[in-house]
Amino acid sequence: MYHDEVDLHGSGPSEHEVYPVETKSKHDYWTSVTDVPCPVPGCKQTVVWYEAGFVPGYRVCMADAGQPGSYDIGSICHHFMARGSARKPELVRDHEAE
Secondary structure: OEEEEEOOOOOOOEEEEEEEOOOOOOOOHHHHOOOEEOOOOOOOOEEEEOOOOOOOOEEEEEEEOOOOOOEEHHHOOOEEEEEEOOOOEEEEEOHHHO
């Protein structure tokens, strides 16, 4: 994890935590930032796709709801914006949404 000045909300850059994530494919960026373990230390949830009503690349972490591919929306803990490339995927933590 490192810190970077990022403009997540269109109101100017501010400091955010940035989490480099493991590259799962040299050709498919989205597989590295979706359905992966949450990178926040101590969190045991999964980072999932959550773009509806938000901008492309938005992700949140949620707990598994017990069935494959299903998550407990009430367990949302951390919010992220995905950025980078297939070779260098990252998740920028959005503290303002938490």
